[in-house]
Amino acid sequence: MIVFITGANSGIGMALAREYARRGATLGLLARRGEALEALATELGGGAHRVYSVDVRDRAALHAAAADFIATTGCPDIVIANAGISVGNLTSEVDDFEDTRAVFEINVLGLIASFEPFIGPMRHMGGGQLVGIASVAGVRGLPGAGAYSASKAAVATYCESLRNEVRRDKIYVTTLSPGYIRTPLTAGNPYRMPFLLDPAVFAQRAAVAIERRVRSTVIPWQMGIVAWFLRRVPDRLFDLFAENGPRKPRRVER
8 A cells, every 4th residue: 555645744644654654555754844754754664655845835846746756656545635734813913814824825725736646647547545634623614713714614625526526537535524633733722622532543543434435524423423513503503602712822923
């Protein structure tokens, strides 16, 4: 099995890399911090694993990394577009615009750019699987996290569109929506996080869902119930809860 993972140097991406290495996969690991990737590759046995110090906002460099990986290792069976950031933002604070831009460039455009170079080779190979990381936070617009919620809603909708574009080519698209996972992205949240999951446990469950080629799933399942409820609660009730609810901190220092 050959697996290519973006955002592999921490959190969910690192946990997925460890899980797939445990399953015997040959990995392509891509993230901004090259030293962390090299350390991870060494931990996982080095050798056949390839590392790429690339920012997913650099589409040309991302495509070049994909081309190198295919040329040296082969077309991956699975591509997991995991790279993402989360930061609080307020539209009333004009300085937050650059954070908003970064969230969309990494979470949405970076995901699309991560899939682009693999679709043609997967078609030639006769199939494959593309995995997008959305979030329960994308189910409804959370105050103070408009950019993140909107970006993850975009990921889910984009993956749904893509799924039906490529299914005739036997390319499967899976959307994973994590709840609260114990990662650097959630470490600064100043509020209770129900059903908080260890990233290694998430990775195990994610790998099972990917293996089953599910179209879309929420992990853990308890947050799936929360997501189901949030989709159906009337706007009036949602607003009563959300208006005074906890908010993700803004990144004040820039």
